[in-house]
Amino acid sequence: MSEPEKSENIPDESAVKEIPNGGNPAKSKEDFDLAAIYVSDAQYNRNIYFDTSPQAVRLYLLYNHWLPKVLLYFFILVDLCLALFEEPAVLPLPSWATMLVELLCLLVFTIRLVHYAKVIPRDKFWKDPKNICIIVILMLTLVDMIIYGALKAADCYGVRWSRVLRPLLLVNVTEGRQLRRAFRSIRNALPQIFYVFLLFMFSVLIFSLMALKLLGKRGLKTIDGTPYFTSYLEIVFDLYVLVTTANSPDVMMPAYNASFVFAIFFILYILINTYIFMSVFLAVVYNNYKKYLKEEVRQLVRAKRHKMVRAFAVLQEQKEEGGEPVVTQANWNQVVHLVRPGISNAHRELLWSVCDDKNQGAIGKVAFVQLADLLNIEVITIKSRPHPLNSLCPALYQSAPSRLLCRMVQHRAFVIVYDLIILVNAVFIGLDEENPMIANSEWAFLALYLLEILLKLYVFEPRAFFSRHSFWNCVSTAQIQSTRFDTIIVVSALVATIVNSTMKSSGGYTSRQILDIVFILRVLRLIRVVDSIKRFRTIINTLIRIGPAILTFGQLIIVVYYIFAMVGMELFKDKVKFFEDPSDPAQLYCGNPLLKGSAFAQLNYCKNNFNNVVSSFILLVELTVVNQWHVLSRGFATVTHMSAIIFFVLFHIMVVIIIINIFVAFVLEAFFVEYSVDKGDLQTALERRIEELELAVAQEKLEDNLVNAMETMDNELGTSQAATPNVPSLMFKIASKRYRTVDALLQRMFEADLDPEDFAENDDPEAQGNGNFANPTFSSA
């Protein structure tokens, strides 16, 4: 039990730096750099096969630095946002300006690519399809710009067709790993989806034929008086729309009015095509997605262990003749320090003690390989510090009224009282704010909220509130978290309200924008109530946890939307117009006489158009939501050509049938993992170690109230303020439910199915030799 002592006699920074000079002069700085890169790559699942020459390693370090990455994404964003300024533009800019910016972007991408080419061996570079993709995209864009510029100069009509390629950059940059994986999952699921889709289309076609035969000859009329179900293609489209339920029950009504027997036809149709086939689509997408993702994650894990074995090979030394190669603690410390510069020494000691569980001062390969996973487990170091007021003026802070106040604030009733205040506030918000009494009540509520914050600051350690770490990582207790969220909201609301009333009283002018912000802030305050109910917190925490992974889908959606928006803008721009002035007679038919009397114009959908990129995106969202998509697509088909409907049907198949189903599959899977998976082995080991070292913070107490728990422990020690040396002033807690990377979540998703003997495979030299760190690919099954 020497570990707790160690964690108290923490070596200071200089001591850490001395370590390499201590026992192992054989390892050069380059070696450590290389090992650190391997470990870091393993930790973040980077699969880049870089050159191991010192120069390339230095370039590779630079390549992985956050600044160039952020710059790259910034320029991709700029490149994508150019659509706002290009014809058809939200804010028109001359085309030379946008093209200049685009050239700059292309330059940045080229530099990044050249940098990448310098990092990895030449043959690997040319074998990697994503590099080829980027080069092709850059070339095509350049060609397009030249052609467009020439056409413009000659006053001809030109199309910037290369704009559809822009979002593909997001997919093909080195950092778009998750996005590529999502696309690969889709691609792999496509054959199966395709067969189900064919069968589904066959069913639609057969039903359409039946509908034509059954209903076409009866002389029925639709509500507009047009003949009902007489053209086969029209029927196919109508029934396809019925699958999406968007024209239910309207499409059925004429037949149903004729006889209720026909309703059976439509009910059967909906049962088979909407309920059963759509469930089958979800099942097929889900199943394939899971299957391929599992395979990819398995390969990821293998690659990770592979990299750790390489790092081990760099650091290993023979402790005794003929013995197993090991890594000494000093070397290990050095590498961990390089991989995670900000790690606290106590935390590092803890990790070491988990690896070196037999306390030998050196670890073998198996223990070393764990390091990447260990670094991914977030351990929070909690320092129990006395309240500053307690240090400043102990007599006052420890006095009976002060202690009573602390008790009160920490009591459950305090929370309940404030929840009630919020509910009353909610009612007041709902009431008419023109009433001066109610307008003034806002000040009272703001005062109450401020009082709450001040009270909490008085009782709790202020630094616990504001530490970046626990805020962003959602690991602190819910109460502190919500308090912090609340503080931001309350202070913003206070500022906004003051600004608003100053403007009101000074000029009599009320800014609508500021008022809106005030209202939104007021309403957001209400969210706090949810947090004080434990069951809700659980659900919300799950949602927050799967949040980062959902962002990958956000990117996926943006890629698809962007491509469809670009194509849509070329096809449909200015065909439908929106007039700001509602009295304009052209507004009745959206500025296009072809739309006179159409449902599109009647429903006032004129603003749903492809006239700029923002409108296009909003329209695509509406199409994703599905309802009324047939009215929208028919509208655009009316102003162009019937075949335009293909564009909308394609969008529906791509986004609604495939991507939304993958999204649902992902949410389902993530929820099941949350419900069923327990902590990983390694995490358990780490936790056990923390407990052995008696550094654990009781989980239940933390859940209840972190600072409460601290206080209770202080109280148990009597009234002495400084923690005695027997009680550690440092405590650890595992942020068990938090995944640092999406990969870690995925890995955990399929952890149960991963072959535990996978590591053994990495041992054999053959696997090590082929060293394929490229993104895993599948041979077609």
Next chain:
Amino acid sequence: MSEPEKSENIPDESAVKEIPNGGNPAKSKEDFDLAAIYVSDAQYNRNIYFDTSPQAVRLYLLYNHWLPKVLLYFFILVDLCLALFEEPAVLPLPSWATMLVELLCLLVFTIRLVHYAKVIPRDKFWKDPKNICIIVILMLTLVDMIIYGALKAADCYGVRWSRVLRPLLLVNVTEGRQLRRAFRSIRNALPQIFYVFLLFMFSVLIFSLMALKLLGKRGLKTIDGTPYFTSYLEIVFDLYVLVTTANSPDVMMPAYNASFVFAIFFILYILINTYIFMSVFLAVVYNNYKKYLKEEVRQLVRAKRHKMVRAFAVLQEQKEEGGEPVVTQANWNQVVHLVRPGISNAHRELLWSVCDDKNQGAIGKVAFVQLADLLNIEVITIKSRPHPLNSLCPALYQSAPSRLLCRMVQHRAFVIVYDLIILVNAVFIGLDEENPMIANSEWAFLALYLLEILLKLYVFEPRAFFSRHSFWNCVSTAQIQSTRFDTIIVVSALVATIVNSTMKSSGGYTSRQILDIVFILRVLRLIRVVDSIKRFRTIINTLIRIGPAILTFGQLIIVVYYIFAMVGMELFKDKVKFFEDPSDPAQLYCGNPLLKGSAFAQLNYCKNNFNNVVSSFILLVELTVVNQWHVLSRGFATVTHMSAIIFFVLFHIMVVIIIINIFVAFVLEAFFVEYSVDKGDLQTALERRIEELELAVAQEKLEDNLVNAMETMDNELGTSQAATPNVPSLMFKIASKRYRTVDALLQRMFEADLDPEDFAENDDPEAQGNGNFANPTFSSA
């Protein structure tokens, strides 16, 4: 290897009957009856704790007979169908007539219940909630009928409120096991769903408040010119409807027209509430459903083994002093014969050889317990018989042209040619049938199809076509199956076409109904194409396999629909009227002046009403499909009271959020099982045994073409027609993918997670003693 001989020297019926008199005179007929009942109960998962007195056993046998069961369901159907004739009626009957029929139904239910009471011990009867339920339903119905009769006699207005109880009979009859289980799953999932729902509603309310503050004061107008987003309750309803996407994008348009910034609000709302929350609902429903179902199935399996142990206890005898109790083959045969009277001797021998794998002539408890599962595995006995023409006129049938013809028909090209014919036929169907050329082409197609059937009859063994067994169980090869389906369709089409043209030529009058049938039959013929593509067949087979299980959901839906229809009819009957004559001016406002100018009337939804039970069901289907449900519910709220919307929202929550999600969960789970689960252990054992006995039909050959395979095997034997004694004339094949009962499917679904040591628990006398065969219940978690 004595087994193959046995299966050839099949003991005839009389031999089987002699067996009980053979070695074990100790077992009486009652013992066998009792054991057979236990085995049969275990096989079908009946959990009835019946008296074991011979008299009760005889009654119990009668209780399980198919006739009283069918009668019971018939009378339940009659009872449910009474709604067609009761006020508001589709076909009005005097109330004394319907009440008389209802009394008859009640009598039948009472008799069945009394029968049940005689079968099981008195205390068990009164402890079972489902019996209490039935008694209460019967009493309440009787009371309601008396009150209603009295009110009618006094010319007062009466409500037949007990009608909502009728579908509950479906749930509470002994045979409604699956339905009860589904309801229990829902009930158990409710708490979790409830919390998610609360959170979801909180989110809707918060967004509504924000919408009120942001949009209410801007003086925006909806498309009808009414103020936009000014009443909080209206906003809540509008946003609730937006979650179902039914009013997208209409609800957004006024705000979007004012500024595109507001579109962000709606997109955020849809993302959170439609996509994320609805996925979470599915995840929660799915997870809970799976969890509880697994627990129920676990208990089912335990109960099953329990019953088998009891059967064993009845049959067991000590073979040698102090030895383990065993069941001899003679007794076992007797029981199997009682449980499944139609079993072939060869099949029984096969099952015995699986149980008694060491060939000892007697089996212990562990082997005996398998029997129930073994009986659930469907084994098809295939007899290879020569073609009757071959027997009648071998010279002709074996002649070169005949053999060539057989080859041709069996060739793949034959199928392809006929697929092409069907496609051409499809085009002809799509064309205008008024054209005489096309009308006559139908005869040509019919002739071609008939030719195909005749050719197949010539080539294939006719009995293979028409055997009941393989037809209903979908186990034969796809080609034969499709041929059979085709034969029915073609012959029906032929008959219908002939009837149609006879009527046409004789009276010149064409019956629309017959023409419709002809068209439908023609179109159905096209389905055959799907079957000739293997990938499609796989998908369709999966769908067919999960079909029976989906029927449980059909019952569930009917119960819920019926209750809502009854309530809806009382609330909304005759508020909205449909006029057959479209020129009636009242049709413009559905006969209710309150509806003038409403969307409900404008969209011509008058026939969507609660004026009779058929309309109500169709309306409820439309509400399940969700689209336009807000128009429908607003319509009914307009003609009654705003609070009527609660009825529709409740329906939405019950059916769309809970039941449809459970349906999707079930389909997903069933698909995953189909994709992933391999055959069970027992099935593997059975299959191995079949292979050992060299009685197997090669799976691949069967898949390809059953009769082809037969022929090939004949050919291998040279040209000899009668199978030599060395080659078994009987073959077995396991219908591996077919579940005889829904329970078997469920059991297989969760087989992987079932504790294999569960059997051990049943051995201890305590568990045996408590003998709780009632439906498994859960203590609230």
